[in-house]
Amino acid sequence: MSNKPSVVKGTRDFLPDVMAKRNYIFDTIKSSFVKYGFLPIETPAMETTQTLMGKYGEEGDRLIFKIMPRGDKLKQDKDISKLAEEALRYDLTVPFARFVVQNQNEITFPFKRYQIQPVWRADKPQKGRYREFYQCDADVVGSDSLVYEIELVQIFDEVLSNLGIPDFSIKINNRKILSGIAGVCGEEENIIPITIAIDKLDKIGKDGVIKELEQRGISSNAIEKIDPLFALSGSNEEKLKQMADFLSDSEIGTKGVEELSYVIEEVNALGLSKAKLEFEVTLARGLNYYTGAIFEVTANNVKIGSICGGGRYDDLTSLFGLKGVSGVGISFGADRIYDVMNELDLFPKSALVGTKVMFVNFGEAEQKQCMKYAKELRDQGIPCEVYPSAAKMKKQMKYADDRKIPFVVMIGSEELKNGTITYKNMESGTQETANFIQLVSELK
Template identity: 60%
Template sequence: MAQKPGIPKGTRDFTPQEVAKRNYIIETVKKHFASFGFMPIETPSFENYDTLMGKYGEEGDRLIFKILNSGDFLSKVNDELYAKKEATSLTPKISEKALRYDLTVPFARYVVMHQNEIELPFKRYQIQPVWRADRPQKGRFREFFQCDADVVGSNSLWQEVEFVQLYDAVFNDLGLNGVTIKMNNRKILSGIAEVIGAKDKLIDFTVALDKLDKIGEDGVKKEMLEKGISEVAIEKVQPLFSFEGTNVEKLNSLDELLSTSEEGKKGVEELRFIIDAIHTLGLQQAALEIDVTLARGLNYYTGAIFEVAAPAEVPMGSIGGGGRYDDLTGIFGLKNVSGVGISFGLDRIYLVLEDLDLFPKTVSETTKILFLNFGDKEAMYCMQAVKKLRENGIKAELYPDSAKMKKQMNYANKREIPFVVLAGTKEMEEGIYTLKNMQTGDQEEVDANAMTEKLTKYI
């Protein structure tokens, strides 16, 4: 009995139309990456286990797909370790590789391994799939593409300013109005933890705070209590749950709140520089907003943190994010190399554009003209014109079989091909082609040159 086919949860097949739409987003992002001076690289789909583990925090580590060693992977595990059944100690023995969780850690590894070949500051972009063992839901998949841009080798805050501009440029080009670029600084979060007396619980504090939009104020407080953060400390952080006002007003409030924390004040200064620069330079359509609850839950951020929210009318999570990670390459032995980067969430951006009907109508068009097939002699005559059209950048094809005309016309209709060509004995004798517009039904007789000229406008 034949096996019923299926695919793993959280993965998808893509139709030609969907791939065309995804490529439209990718090409738009690529265009702006290049215009901002970023160069492309690629890294393997899987990395060494110890390259990835321990870089994303406890929650992130749990979402990494591990790859079992080939062959008898249990043979190297002693009976005592196997009997304990502890995943944290057993997994490294049976899994030496893991699918990449993001593109940032592999990039840090790349920089360290190729440090003698690259010029700093090094600006790279990378568009490849990543994998996370997450619970699948709308906008959240186990396999998805990331579109990353990073700079390493510069401490300058002008890089952060440029990333805000880059986000704005891409979303403006996609016609996606109403996006909000949320920004915070890890130093501010550290400063807040310090002034409320929870500095030793910084990771637990930021991971809980980052869930505010998902589990609400009460949920965040409950999680903080469960992680050992005192009620007194939580009471001190209460103003953050209703932190409102303009960016300048928020910065002034943070100045007061963090007056006793040098690290916190440094974070406020960095945010103020970026906000002031963007205010002077302006944005095309995006809004820039300080969000003091934004943490993104990743251990490696040390400065600015970014997250992009879709327009309010679309119920979607973040469609982009990133931040500065001064210490990341140090994990691999390369000290004092600062980095900052952002990511575009291709799959979520796709869903948002689809919901708002923002894809250009022509984006999924493929063949512009189909030549009907009435036999081998007629097909050879048509193929001469097909060759000429293709040489001029026009997407053309010949129906492969000399089937009934109705079947061939239905095929053109179903594929929404705008033009068909009929060429029989009469046309061959006169050296012409009958060109039919499938939308209007109009027909005209043209030679190969006239047909090419007419269709060039439809490229």
């Protein structure tokens, strides 16, 4: 018996219409990356387990897809996870850090790269959460200048504005502020469990965060000190003033407030198109490698979680032997952005057009002329196709309609005799007779 075909849960096939929409997103993101001076690279789908493990925190490590060993190695130990030497990449940032270290003599610092490739996570599939999905990353390594944080906020704003997303927020915080909070509360050694817990505020609420802090062994005195931070209010400047007061005895916390104040002030001076820039003290982003600014972007009024994120990491390349190379980067979640745009019906019709012209096939003589014209259109960059056989007119027109081809060209015996063409606008239904040069002018 043949097996019923299916895809692995949490993965998807993409039909041509969907691919057209996805490519519209990728092209829009890539365009902004290039404008800001980022260069493209690619890294392998697989990395060594040693490269990936220990870089994402306890929860992240559990979601790494490890590749089962083969042959004799499989017989050595029942715990396959301990034997796995390779894994599918969890994100693009850690492989990028490995790339920088291996290729440090071939690149110029500060090195600005963009990368658009799939990543994999052994997660529970649900709306907006897939096991295979694309990330679109832009990172800079080799400089600790806050100029890059400012530019990355601008890229978030530019890309999402160009995609037509009407209402979105760029939430920003600084891991130095979180370290300062842990220090002020006397819990310096517990910075990681504290950040993991408060990062879940949107998902489990204040009571849930407090319960998790207690479960992670955070003292009641520390929780009492943290409690007022859940209710910070006012403008970004007012909230930062409150944080400055709270962290006045913390050198690292004060440094975080100063960095964040500078970024927000400079972004405000330059202006944003649509984005709301919001200081969010409970934003933690659970990845262990962040050390400075952290970002998260949400599409307001759409229940899907964050659609972009990122932050600064000062120590990531040192894990691979290259010290003193600071980096900062952002990532666009193309799959979630797609879902948001689909839900809000934001894709322009132009993004869905592949073939622009179809030539109707009336027979061998007409087909030859159509093939000649089709070549000339393609030479001028106009996508077109000739229907492959002299099928019934109804069938050919249905094909063009199903494919959403905007123009249909008809060259019958009369057109061959007169050296003219007849073309139909499939959207308006209007039909005109003209010469080929006039057709080209209309299509352009």
